[in-house]
Structure formats: structure tokens, C-alpha cells
Amino acid sequence: PQRIVLVTPATRQELQSGTASALTAYLVKPLRAASLAARLAGPPEVTAPSLVEQSLAEQSLAEQSLAEETLTEAAMAPAVTSRGLSVLVAEDNEINALLMRSLLTRLGHQAVIATSGEEALESWLAAKSAGTPYDLVLMDIQMPGLDGIEATKRIRVHEAAGAGRRTPILALTANTLVEDRYACFEAGMDGFLVKPLDREKLAEALAGRQLVA
Incomplete structure (x- = not known):
């Protein structure tokens, strides 16, 4: 089974090597739906991925998801005709x-x-x-x-x-x-x-x- 730990950005680097080796992955809170879906859709890994590689992958997924949400909302939102508050x-x-x-x-x-x-x-x-x-x-x-x-x-x-x-x-x-x-x-x-x-x-x-x- 997959063994995924949820961490905050501040505690991500505190994962000890001995603990990390028992995990298949980690996800950063607050959790994004796109990150969770991508992780669960992938095959289980025997060892935990590199923290650096995982961090870059999480960042890429988050940026892609945010960009998609922003484009979708921009298309649905009415035109702004006055200054913001x-x-x-x-x-x-x-x-x-x-x-x-x-x-x-x-x-x-x-x-x-x-x-x-x-x-x-x-x-x-x-x-x-x-x-x-x-x-x-x-x-x-x-x-x-x-x-x-x-x-x-x-x-x-x-x-x-x-x-x-x-x-x-x-x-x-x-x-x-x-x-x-x-x-x-x-x-x-x-x-x-x-x-x-x-x-x-x-x-x-x-x-x-x-x-x-």
C-alpha cells in the first residue's frame, strides 16, 4: 500500500531519512485536489521519492492547477467596469x-x-x-x-x-x-x-x- 504523509511547508524539511524511507510519498498542506489526484493515480513506489524532486513536482502541479482555475474563473467572471475595493x-x-x-x-x-x-x-x-x-x-x-x-x-x-x-x-x-x-x-x-x-x-x-x- 501507499504510505503518504501530510506535512506543512515549515515541517517538510524536518522529515528524517529513517522516517522518509518508510514512506512512498508526501503531500504539502493545505492539500490541493490536483496534487492528491495525481498522487493516488500513480503506481505505489517502494521507497520515498527525493524530497527535492517531490517538491518540484508538487510546485509544478500546484502552479498548473492554479493557472487552470484562474483561466476558468476569468472566462466565467463578468467584465470589471470599476475599480476594485x-x-x-x-x-x-x-x-x-x-x-x-x-x-x-x-x-x-x-x-x-x-x-x-x-x-x-x-x-x-x-x-x-x-x-x-x-x-x-x-x-x-x-x-x-x-x-x-x-x-x-x-x-x-x-x-x-x-x-x-x-x-x-x-x-x-x-x-x-x-x-x-x-x-x-x-x-x-x-x-x-x-x-x-x-x-x-x-x-x-x-x-x-x-x-x-
Whole structure:
């Protein structure tokens, strides 16, 4: 049988030679469907492949799959007739943050990632002071330290104390309870998106609020 280990990019090089010899292959997380399909379609190998060769093969498969996805989405997407949005994404989970950045980029927008409520507030203040305020904030509710609810309240306090356009803020949450939604609106949020988030839901949220300038 094939013996495949799943590793992260950071731990890939930590595979010991004795351990690697007992494996037939490894796959890098987050796992891509094309990489998994290619690995399972191939014949089992007696020994593990070279880490360098495997890394190059994985990179080639990933680049090819990404190129195919990009071309497919570009063909299906409507023509962009206006500039993209400048979006601040407050998300402490690295994978979720990368997913959000990818979704926004493919929709034609620019994303800035903040990994905490404090960082999100500082980034929002810096952008406003520079005269380039964000068009939208996607705010995760549960973050360590300053959470999304409190960060939103502080943003609204700053807005109330000065002039300028009100920044739309949408909550990112896995909770769908009524009290959670109420807390979001009480904090001054304009809506919410339920995680895990997909491209269609995000596009609908942006179009529904007519955020594209």
C-alpha cells in the first residue's frame, strides 16, 4: 500500500531519512485536489521519492492547477467596469486569511490582512489618516485580545468623533445564533458572513450592498 504523509511547508524539511524511507510519498498542506489526484493515480513506489524532486513536482502541479482555475474563473467572471475595493480583513486564522485574500483578489479587489483586533484598528486608523480609507472591513468576531465586536465599537467611536465616510463592516463568524447576530449589529456592523465562506457568498454580499465604486 501507499504510505503518504501530510506535512506543512515549515515541517517538510524536518522529515528524517529513517522516517522518509518508510514512506512512498508526501503531500504539502493545505492539500490541493490536483496534487492528491495525481498522487493516488500513480503506481505505489517502494521507497520515498527525493524530497527535492517531490517538491518540484508538487510546485509544478500546484502552479498548473492554479493557472487552470484562474483561466476558468476569468472566462466565467463578468467584465470589471470599476475599480476594485480596498478591503481590510481581520482574521487571526492563517488559512482563513489566505482564503479570504485569494477570494477577494479573484474578484478584482485588494486585501490587507490583520491578524488581531488591535492590528485591524491600527490599520484602519492609518489608512484613514493617510487619506486612503478602506472601502470595506471584514471583521472576524472571535480573535484573541481585542475581539471583532470591540474593534468595531472603537472604529465607530472614531468615526463619530470626526468627519469622513462611514466604513461598512461585515462580520465573519461561524455562529448563526440570533444573539450573535444581535451583538454584531449592536456593535455597529452592517451585516455578517457565515464561515466557511465561498466566492459566491462574498460576491453576493459585495454586490448586495453596492460597495463597488
